Amino acid sequence: MSAAKNKPLDDGSAWFGAPARAIKAPSAEEAAEQLEALGDCAREADLPRLAALAGSGTPLAAFLAGVFAQSLYLRGVARREPAILDRLFDQGADARLENLFDKIENAARSDGLTEAGLMADLRRLKAEAHFLIALCDIAGASDTRATVMRLSRLADAAIGAAVRFLLREAHDKGKLALPDPDDPETGSGWVLLGMGKLGAHELNFSSDIDLIAFFDPEAPAIGDPYEATDLFSRLTRRLVRILQDRTEHGYVFRTDLRLRPDPGSTPLAIPVEAALNYYESRGQNWERAAMIKARPVAGDRTVAARVLKELTPYVWRKYMDYAAIADVHSIKRQIHAHKGHGEIAVRGHNVKLGRGGIREIEFFVQTQQLIAGGRFPELRGRETVPMLACLADRGWISDEARDTLSAHYWFLRDIEHALQMMTDEQIHTLPEDDDGLERVARLRGFASIDDFSSAFRAALKDVEDHYAALFESAPQLSSGVGNLVFTGDVDDPGTLETLSNLGFERPSDICRVIRTWHFGRYRATQSAEARERLTELTPALLEAFGATKRADEAILRFDEFMRGLPAGIQLFSLLQSNPGLLRLLATIMGAAPRLAAIITRRPHVFDGLLDPGLLSELPNKAYLAARLEAFLQGAVAYEETLDRLRIFAAEQKFLIGMRLLTGAIDATRAGKAFSDLADLTLGAALDAVSDEFATRHGTVAGGRVAILGMGKLGSRELTAGSDVDLILLYDHDETAEDSSGAKPLAPSHYFARFTQRLIAAVSAPTAEGVLYELDLRLRPSGNKGPVATHIDAFRAYQQKDAWTWERMALTRARVVAGDPGFGETVTADVAALLAKPSDRQKVFDDAREMRSLIEDEKPPRGLWDLKLVPGGLIDLEFIAQAAVLTGGLAGERSTATAELLARLAPDFCAPQMRDELVEAFGLFMGLTQVARLCLTGEIDPDDMPPGLADLMLRNTDLPDLKVLEAHIEETSQRVRKHFDALFRGTHG
Template sequence: MKIKDGTAWFGSPVRVLRPLDSARAREELNNLASLAAERNCTRLAALLAGKSALADFLGGVFDLSPYLRDCARNMPESLERLFEEPLGVRLLSLQEAICAVAFEPDASETSVMKALRRLKREAHFLIALGDLSGEADVEKTVQRLSLLGESCVKAAVDFLLLDAHRQGKLQLPDPANPAQGCGWILLAMGKLGARELNYSSDIDLIALIEPEAPAVPDPLEATDLFVRLTRRLVRLLQDRTEDGYVFRTDLRLRPDPGSTPLALPVEAALNYYESRGQNWERAAMIKARTIAGDVDAGDRFLAELQPYVWRKYLDYAAIADVHSIKRQIHAHKGHGEIAVLGHNVKLGRGGIREIEFFVQTQQLIAGGRFPQLRGRETVGMLSELAERGWITREAGEEMAARYWFLRRVENAVQMVADEQTHLLPDDEDELARIALLLGYEDGASFAADFRHALQTVEHHYAALFETAPQLSRGRGNLVFTGDGDDPGTLATLSELGFERPSDIARVIRGWHFGRYRVTRSAEARERLTELTPALLEAFGGTKRADEALLRFDAFLAGLPAGIQLFSLLQSNPRLLQLLATIMGAAPRLAAIITRRPHVFDGLLDPALLSELPNRAYLAERLATFLSGARAFEEMLDRLRIFAAEQKFLIGIRLLTGTIDAERAGKAFSDLADLTIGAAFDAVQEEFARVHGRIAGGRAAILGMGKLGSRELTAGSDVDLILLYDHAPEAEESDGVKPLAPSHYYARLTQRLIAAVSAPTAEGVLYELDLRLRPSGNKGPVATHIDAFRKYQRNDAWTWEHMALTRARPVAGDPSLCKEAAEEVQTIVSIPRDPRKIARDARQMRKLLEEEKPAKDIWDLKLIPGGIIDLEFIAQVAALCGFVSAEPRPTATGEVLAALSDSFADAQTRDELAEAHRLYMMLTQILRLCLTGLLDPDDVPPGLADVLLRSVDLPDLRVLEAHIRDTSKKVRAHLERLLKR
């Protein structure tokens, strides 16, 4: 047998994988060789201890992927078996074993959960090795993953059916084939339905019921029975145990998930789709496939649904609605170079979702007349679309090649740690890990290919939708001359989506009559005239066209000149679309650029969406921006201008999907650190000119709340504590107007508050809140470090210590910052009675709920199971020593992800961290786009699209149901974890 090159295992020589660290790779091989010898895996031990291409390959795998390394450590037998049973054959054996799990004579829920987890883990491990070795291409890999998912669901369903039969709740016609005639239908949706599952994907299912099925004793009780079985199915597949989990399972694609049971009668589902179904649900149903339960009944349901999914005739309005589906991901399409670091392979510019929408929208338009276009597989349908002339052959081939390339990248990203992520790493070293896993020599060569793939996808995607049918095309006039309304123009405006066409026509006539400074020159009016049709189509696409255009009108009114802007918008449709998105989806951002048009200049930077706004990036630009400032007042104005522009640009990156909520929170916080720090430096210099300095004087700012945890939003206030220290013998400052130390630092703090919070011609830098200082509003505004230390150790309440878990020095004297950080760590680490802390936290939470009840489900901070619950869990855990990460993080999401096993199990950690990601993403977008709370009955459609794209959900009802489900889980965890 050819062991050295891997032929015996994989059927062909293995691909070369260069490790990040050769010494570490060799060490991993030696460690595993020792373990293999202990477990009697003698051939594996010999292989790993020797030198061969196969050993080098395995060393690369284990160095590059901690998850696959841990799989090998936990089950070296899976590799030992490959000497007898090559990988492809072994996967077939595992497949048979999974299918047999339900039929074991002594099968129980516990035994089935254990068996499925172990078999799935081995198959998962081997599938990855097959992919990385080159034994399987990416198409074969996703098919294997899909077959694995399908088999696990089928085995779990078969067990639950047999269990219900044994208990007399079902009367199966043939227990040897439990699914036949059982009345329980499991539809696979999304990638599982299309047999395109990615490596760490969750699985989307819809559970349906056929109440009159032969196995159902009482049709009236069928819904309750199958809802219970569906709940057990989800628990059986996704609950984390010591053996891990099988698949995360998502049921939110069922009809109206916020108000329907987990399993829905077929007739109710058909009624829903035929009466209230939307185009995104039609698109989702393209991939639907019956994979478990009553397959015949499921196939009958899908056949009956065909006329709903595949319509033979579409009018203009329906076609426009189909194309509006893509607006859920359109906003991220920017201009200039595409970032690689931190890019979302699935949802980002030029990503997988664009290819899927590229295919699905064409299928929905043409599939009613051409049955050949009704397939589930993305690449297969690209070929059919090209064959029938809907797209060019070149577009089809290039999109197919890029689809498989991006799917390989997605799988590699997920193989590192078995995380359901689609984000490339945001630092070069970790990007190199992904590149090496994919067989590249280095990160740079991978980045070049990756960027080229995204650009190719984006090019074809944009070309497709630029030529999409529009209601305005060929349907009336756009005439804005004279004083009266042109009837044809009013009709066109109505068709475009404007509700008050006469008012809109009057506004546009004002532009062309030169009533604003921006349109006073003939050339500017000419450019705007040429731009107007594209503007109207863009604003009409926001679904709240009147508001969007009126905001744009207010923006124009404040501009000093317009030729450059109009030319730019005319030559850059994507920038125009981005402007329309802001005007239609983000009233707060629209108000900012209306009041301060200069912030829009930042959008002209071609590198805007390719550079992450990290601390170094912001610090460099701040230093450049402040370099010419001389006077104190000029410095403060420049800080306001810089912060306003950068807040806006961070917001644009968030709005377009270039960065996620976590990165936005860090960027907003870094911006606050830097600008408040610069203001503090300027204030100290200015203050010293009159009052001099204190001997040995040091001052530092302690960031609290969301600034301390680096989770600021676009509209956050900033919580601070100012600490100071000085030489023991110092009695007063040495300036022309000397002050005693306590008076000196109190006055200095008041000057800082004025410098940051007082409105000037350039607005406010930040609203400051100092109420978290010792003794709150009753205490001095500046606190000596010794007084701070004494108060926190002797007099502070539990809630103050909870707040201190998020504290972080953000500016000031470096030595005092270090001392303050060490003191905070010491105070937080003091041994405490967990029961007392939990009891105090519960009482505080109860009081908060009584005094500040949530207004509705969108009040994400205050709802039971909302952000405050997550913060309380994290803070209690930090105070009680239940956080495993070192150094202890201050960010709530990082604390939740690092909760110790003695406090929360892995599934609880995952659910809490996932809830925090959801809330942060929604909160960041809502605070960015709105000035107040969201009105769920009056959501700007553009904002709805942005929200849905950010969480990858298709409908606001689905999102609201997801928030409710999430909040219930969080509240249950809070009550359990704080009941100590």
């Protein structure tokens, strides 16, 4: 028994070795509630010491109340397993963790152990260790580095136990002949390399683990080398199942094998020689960077050491080749694209991938390692912060940069842990609401949201500033732009060579375009001062466009943009003084044809980028409403109001897109912003039409209208290019006859004409374009029915005549504009209609039949057709909609597909299936948002702008397009399997 039990219990010293950090609950009432619940659980489990502590009023009790008030996950563990806390009276947390690590490492040694038994043991032990690691971290008993080391050690122990179990079982069944069954890993030939944060001993609290599995066919344990690929692939698949599958005991670690060579076409376990041949002949620079962190975590250590030794010349090159230099420049461009766009938002910010975040520090360190690690072996370490120290020692960065980035790295990792400790989900995005943000702040010991926000924003800004300085001060890989002469009518040979070197394929045509600028043939370049500014800017422009890898297209789009500019001095001066804006403009021209077309047609939308608060303000409904109200002020004429709405919507769509392009918001937030914008502008158009229509036709007694948003508008998942699906509903007094105006109309005729006027107001082209393309086909009876529907007819149709697909479509219905009181009535009606009992089997059969019909009539154009591909967005939407109709939700109904999938009830689908469906929807919707933002047509992977590919990879946190394609394929196949299981009733 530890001496810990003899220490005082009032401040946590007995448990943590030092007083626990003060973590406050939001209120005294909530603190008392948490402690009362803990005391009840302790008494039920016959744990009198813990019950006494819960009622003690000591700092330790207050600490526990604060933690459980903020973290749903930790609270749940403590209430389910209060004995975990009670054990700390006898053995301090550090000693108990050592004991747990030892138990996990030895979990596979029991005779007669089954796979199910091992899975249960690992999950139980991991849950306790996970809980204690979090508690020590929050208490301040372990710093962030110790926390990530412990989490990594926990993963190592679990992987090792599972590998030893599988090897020993294969030996017992005669599949392998292990040299020493008591030491099954040695001589087995099976190698498990930990990659990413696992390899670097830097796992986060709810991290996936990245593994690569190799095997040596000549290992002593292997009898038939020709069967080894199949054997070790099956063992690897079972390893993933042991670690990842959710059972009643939870899961151990989500496991990712996508970093293996060519994951779309290789087995799960790859022969060593095949892997080495791949890396030496086809390996890419992102794979070199990934291998920096590779570490043997289980299996045959002798083979692992040989593999890593043979990979040394591949990873650590003494000289950089031109392709590697180009890749490093590409990485630098991605980093620069985030720089210099005003203050950074706190709410909704992605701590990992956002501006000034964790990934930027890690990315920079790995890039410098690739450049210099071949010559300086001390730069070959796996851990981020020690490598910052080495870079400073070698003079690559300043001591101040090392200290600042190191401190902020651990600070940001702290915030990441706090986010994940709240619900044990792999999230990196800060909450947008006060309650969520306050919980994060309190878990990290901040007194208020303001204090937390100030510290967080300062850290991000420091990282961003140092990041740019780090790249600017790093050894230069290029010798400057070169010769550029655009005078006269004859091309200068040196200039043609320079343009060619910068990446332009038709240098002579580019010379002709630039001469057009300098000859003052556009309004923007007619003044001498504008031409002087442009001359000074041209080298930087050409370098920025050359870096897009679509240099010719980019500069031709910029030429179109210039042609429409009314003046140029202000823009050229702005670009000269703001390199970040110049790079962003180049990115738009080279990577996002759709956005380029917008600013070419409407150069004024670019003005919105000059707002210094653009990226620090979330484009939520309140933000957009305030700006719309200001923009419409002073508009008197009906036509002027409609034009202003079009201008406002075009500019705000562009600015929401810019936030997505720069990483200031994620795809989910962008979908909500595009939808909020549609709600507001449709509402304003409805008001304008109501006023205008009433001047001629008056009003109908008791007349009220509501716009019911359907499809992606209803689910708040609009994209930059979405049409808008809606239904217009109306009501009036039963006794109402003709309207009251100079040209009276009967009520049905009145609202039909009113709706036609609204359609024209929104979708008719004017000099400012269209506001939205409207689709009213989801109204009762579709195109055959009236364009406006009386609420009674709507109710009757939905109750008696609606097809299953129409009821499924109704699950996304949301009132977006109109009379508030009538809107509440419609909302209640929709809820009642959806609550009506459904024949579960009929819904499933009809949904399956509809999906089959869509597949026959509109087959997908390929893997990247994320909506129509089997297992794509339609499958996911159908699952969510069917769950609403058949009572398959746990919790309140939502119209958002992602939220519906996250709320699927355990009796509708297993928790693991639910999690996989949520993850798949996030992947497909995120890619769709980015593609619709940047492209006017469909995604063609063979002709994708490189900048768009970079953006997709950044948003999915994957290193390569082939890996992303393999992930899409694997995910869609998994979703289709779940779809079939759910709708054929074959799920468990």
